[in-house]
Amino acid sequence: MYTITLLPGDGIGPEVVAGAVHVLQAVQERTGTRFITREALFGGCAYDETGNPFPEETLKLCLDGDAVLLGAVGGPKWDTLPVEKRPEIGALLPLRKQLGAFANLRPSLIFSALADASTLKREVVDGLDIMVVRELTGGIYFGPKHRETLPDGSVKAVDILEYSTGEIERVARVAFDLARKRSGKLTSVDKANVLESSRLWREVVSGLAGEYPDVELNHILVDNCAMQLVRYPKQFDVMLTENMFGDILSDQASQLTGSIGMLPSASLGGKVGLYEPIHGSAPDIAGQNLANPIATILSLAMMLRYSFDLPEAAALVEQAVSSVLEEGYRTSDIMQPGMRQVGTGEMAELIGVRL
Ligand code: IPM
Ligand code: MG
Numbered sequence: 001m002y003t004i005t006l007l008p009g010d011g012i013g014p015e016v017v018a019g020a021v022h023v024l025q026a027v028q029e030r031t032g033t034r035f036i037t038r039e040a041l042f043g044g045c046a047y048d049e050t051g052n053p054f055p056e057e058t059l060k061l062c063l064d065g066d067a068v069l070l071g072a073v074g075g076p077k078w079d080t081l082p083v084e085k086r087p088e089i090g091a092l093l094p095l096r097k098q099l100g101a102f103a104n105l106r107p108s109l110i111f112s113a114l115a116d117a118s119t120l121k122r123e124v125v126d127g128l129d130i131m132v133v134r135e136l137t138g139g140i141y142f143g144p145k146h147r148e149t150l151p152d153g154s155v156k157a158v159d160i161l162e163y164s165t166g167e168i169e170r171v172a173r174v175a176f177d178l179a180r181k182r183s184g185k186l187t188s189v190d191k192a193n194v195l196e197s198s199r200l201w202r203e204v205v206s207g208l209a210g211e212y213p214d215v216e217l218n219h220i221l222v223d224n225c226a227m228q229l230v231r232y233p234k235q236f237d238v239m240l241t242e243n244m245f246g247d248i249l250s251d252q253a254s255q256l257t258g259s260i261g262m263l264p265s266a267s268l269g270g271k272v273g274l275y276e277p278i279h280g281s282a283p284d285i286a287g288q289n290l291a292n293p294i295a296t297i298l299s300l301a302m303m304l305r306y307s308f309d310l311p312e313a314a315a316l317v318e319q320a321v322s323s324v325l326e327e328g329y330r331t332s333d334i335m336q337p338g339m340r341q342v343g344t345g346e347m348a349e350l351i352g353v354r355l
Contacts, residue, residue, distance in 0.1 A: 001034040002308055003065040007042035007058070007095075010078075010087065011281025012291035012344075013071025019293030019348030020069060020300045023317060026352035027304070031313050038065070042095070043073030043087040043281075053078075053091035059098055067307040068099070068274045069300060072281035097137050100270025102167070103174040104136040104246065105302070106278055108233075108253040108263065113325040117258030117334050120230065125256050131182065131238045132253055133175040134246025136267055138167045139197070141243045163197045163242065168204040174268065175240035176212045182237055187218045189225045189241035189249065201242060222249070229253060254278060261292030261333040264299035266306050273307040275299040285332075289343035292331040294321055297351060320354040 006021065008014035021037060028035055040058040047053040053073075062068050073087035084090050108130040110118070115126040143160035150156055172188070179186040188205045190198035202219055209217045220228070222245045228235065229249065233256050241249060254263040260279045267274040277295030285291055298321060305314035324347070330339040331347055342350065 001036065002067070003036045003038070004303070005062045005065040005068045006037050006039045007062075007068060007070040008039065008045075009043040009071040009073040009281065010045055010075050011072055011283045011286040013043070013073065013281055015071075015287070015289065015291050015344045016277060016293040016296040017069060017071040019344055020296040022345075022348045023297050023320075023352050023355070024300060026355040027300075027313050027317065030316065030355050031310070033308075033310065033313065042070070043091050044075055044078040046091065047078060047081070047085055047087070053085060053087050054094055059095070062095070062099065063272060065272060067272060067303050068095075069296070069303065070095075070274060070276035071296065072277065072279065074281050075283040075286075077283075093141060096267060096274065097142065099267070099272055099274050100137070101267035101274045102135060102137045102269040103171050103267070104132075104134040105174075105178070105266045105268065105306075106132040106134060106246075106250040106253070106263065107265075107302075108132065108250075108257055110257045111262070111322055111325050113322070114258040114262070114334060117336055118256055120233075120256060125233065128233055128256055130233065130236045130253055130256075131178055132246060132250045133171065133178065133238060133240045134250060135163075135167065135171045135242045136246075137243075137269075138163055139243035161195065161197050161242075161244075163200060165200065165204050168201050169208065170269070172205045172208055172240060175238055176208060176215055179215045179238040180212065184214055185216050185218075185237040187220055187225075187236055187239050189220055189222050189239055189245055191222050191245070192219070193221060197242070205240065225249060226252060229256070250278060259292065259333045261295055261331065262298070263295050264297075264302050266299070266302040268306060273303065275303045275307075289345060290332050291344045292333050293344050293348045294331070294351075297321060297348065316355055317351070320351045323354045324350045 008017040140161040192198040301314040301317040
């Protein structure tokens with residue numbers, strides 16, 4: 001029996017989480033494994049109700065369960081709050097930190113049925129299967145930041161990018177281990193021609209290579225990597241990078257697969273894993289049954305695999321998603337001529353039925 005803490009959050013978050021819970025029930029019926037879910041306030045909705053985007057109680061519930069499933073947080077409504085009350089800085093980043101979720105796995109896997117939905121040519125993306133490993137609890141996101149007024153009256157803002165050898169080593173090991181289980185190829189992305197933190201990154205990652213003789217390690221500069229990702233993305237398998245580069249490159253990699261609405265993530269390293277779609281709260285389509293729940297449903301599959309060690313159940317979910325796409329069902333973000341458009345709830349139901 002496993003206990004899952006649900007953090008639906010804001011915007012389309014509640015709709016896509018409801019879709020994943022529907023699929024979870026189908027997994028329970030199909031496999032006999034029991035799951036208990038409970039919900040907590042997180043993000044803008046938590047601020048509205050309690051004055052705090054990340055209530056103490058929510059953290060307690062998360063730490064007390066076996067895994068966390070998060071929808072999305074944020075929206076224009078909360079963008080003008082003091083920085084520490086905003087859903088991103090006041091809730092999402094502290095949650096990642098408190099859970100010790102330093103390794104963020106973001107797979108860019110294309111479903112063959114969607115190879116024509118990408119803005120890139122089919123032959124460039126068909127068969128694509130990249131795993132981005134993004135460092136998630138360090139770097140410029142968490143370094144000291146401040147503003148100061150200079151003697152001439154102008155204002156200076158500072159964000160510090162720092163990494164220690166320990167922080168680099170632990171996330172690099174996750175990437176090496178994954179590469180070992182996949183094709184044995186690891187690309188570490190940095191900006192070692194300019195940044196001191198990147199030079200340390202490269203040294204530490206290279207230093208580990210001797211322990212993984214079965215993994216072929218390459219280094220690439222982040223600007224070149226961005227270019228290669230649209231030129232010939234299939235050259236990559238596991239990609240390892242620091243927090244901000246990973247944020248940017250994982251959005252770029254997601255678009256290769258047709259829609260950011262398809263991409264799940266797992267944030268690992270602590271006792272309790274955190275699972276969330278990589279898309280945001282999309283306030284413009286919230287509450288309209290338009291959102292694509294597949295990214296959250298695939299995040300649930302990652303939870304079954306990485307937190308609960310139920311690889312067969314995870315594969316069932318992924319296979320069900322694939323079948324529904326093959327049959328021509330699409331949400332609006334991946335709609336193509338000749339296909340059948342369905343809403344958020346119907347998509348989740350179709351996937352549940354095919355489990
Ligand atoms: C992501 C998001 C977040 C990030 C934002 C919402 C703070 O873009 O998960 O990629 O930058 O990490
Ligand atoms: Mg991002």
